[in-house]
Amino acid sequence: MKKVGFRALLQKLLQIEDTPERTALAFSIGVFLGFSPFLGFHTLSGLAIAFLFRLNRVAVLLGVWSNTPWWLIPYYTLATYVGMELVRFQIDLHALQAMFEGAMREGFIRTGFWSWMASQWGLLLSFLVGSSVLAAGLALVAYPLSLKWIQFYRSRRRS
Numbered sequence: 001m002k003k004v005g006f007r008a009l010l011q012k013l014l015q016i017e018d019t020p021e022r023t024a025l026a027f028s029i030g031v032f033l034g035f036s037p038f039l040g041f042h043t044l045s046g047l048a049i050a051f052l053f054r055l056n057r058v059a060v061l062l063g064v065w066s067n068t069p070w071w072l073i074p075y076y077t078l079a080t081y082v083g084m085e086l087v088r089f090q091i092d093l094h095a096l097q098a099m100f101e102g103a104m105r106e107g108f109i110r111t112g113f114w115s116w117m118a119s120q121w122g123l124l125l126s127f128l129v130g131s132s133v134l135a136a137g138l139a140l141v142a143y144p145l146s147l148k149w150i151q152f153y154r155s156r157r158r159s
Helices: 006-014 020-034 042-052 057-064 069-087 093-106 113-118 121-158
Strands: none
Touching: 006 057, 006 121, 020 042, 020 057, 020 121, 042 057, 069 121
């Protein structure tokens, strides 16, 4: 089986025979899904939406996969912080630090860390709201940028 690299996928995105607008839309929907709060379901949801709305699967998946493992922790930390600001949730940082220190010392399973985390509905709401808002913002930026990029590529290819 031939290994497909990121550059090959980008080349495929630029050579999709769909209109630049639909290709950019598919890519930006993928970006939204890739940065959405539904970790673990990004690829499945991208494929489902691509099939449901007859969008190009490669374009959607490129958008979904733009959120790489290197970005997960910084992005979702920032997203949760933004969500905390939006829903006005405050967390006691000293209590959180003490919980992590205890969990690191005694193990995450043995302490009450997970029950404490599960009781923090405001934190979960902050995560959901913040990552949804940032994902929407990234998708709104991705559409015009990818549209211009695709149009530029196609105009140069015709010349």
